[in-house]
Structure formats: structure tokens, C-alpha cells
Amino acid sequence: MTYQEMLAAAQSKLNPKEYGKYFSAGGASAVLEGGNGKYYAGVNLDLACGLGFCAERNAASTMVTDGETVVRRIVCVNSEGELMxxxxxxxxxxxxxxxxxxxxEFLVGLDPVRTMTIGQLMPLPWTAFKQEQ
Ligand SMILES: [Zn+2]
Structure with a gap:
């Protein structure tokens, strides 16, 4: 899939819906390409008491269920279908x-295509630090 196709796929999954007093979902969406070349989609789940999770983690969890842990590319959209x-x-x-x-890589712009990497946004993850004793 091109980034444009991934964006269209993510936008097609948007379906904001209230499932009751304590649960809503579908107000954000993500499509990712796994290291296995397969594509996975997910929407956000918002539940009472701070439970729930983002569309990206929903898609990635499905990918892990499929035995893959590497994400090559990801496209995320908000409730307006805009990139985030x-x-x-x-x-x-x-x-x-x-x-x-x-x-x-995640898409930050389409005209022209612009991407950033998770590493650019998280240059010093906590796992990179070793405690001195
Ligand atoms: Zn998130």
C-alpha cells in the first residue's frame, strides 16, 4: 500500500460511536504495516476509569496476535480524518x-509525503539508560 492508500484505509475505519455510558470507540484510527508485510487496522477504545487504549496499540496488538512485533510504517488519523x-x-x-x-516511519504529511520515525520522537528511551550502582 502507498501512504495515500494507508491514509484512506485508516479514514475508512473511523466510526465514532457511543456504546453506552462507559464506553465509546472509533474516534481515531490507525493502519500499520508489519514487518511481515501485512497490514493491521485499529480504532481507539475509550472506557470509564481511564481504561481503554489508542488505535495504534489496538492495531499493534492484533499484529502481535499474528506473531509479528516489528512495525514498518504507521498512519494515524483523528476523528476528522486528519493525520496525527x-x-x-x-x-x-x-x-x-x-x-x-x-x-x-509514520506519516506526517502527504503533499509532499513527509515521514518521521519513532526514534526521532523518542531519541532517549528509558531502556537506553543503565543505572550506576
Ligand atoms: Zn496513543
């Missing part, structure tokens, strides 16, 4: 799945 970057929790989550995910 993975939040800090998702950046950390992806880095912990595999150190190779420092090279994961």
Missing part, C-alpha cells in the same frame, strides 16, 4: 515491542 502522530504511550509501546521499531 502516535501519542507518547504508543511510541513507548511500539519501542518495547521491538527495538527495531525506532525505525518505524
Amino acid at each position: 502522530t502516535p501519542c507518547g504511550s504508543c511510541r513507548e509501546f511500539l519501542l518495547l515491542l521491538s527495538p527495531e521499531n525506532a525505525k518505524t
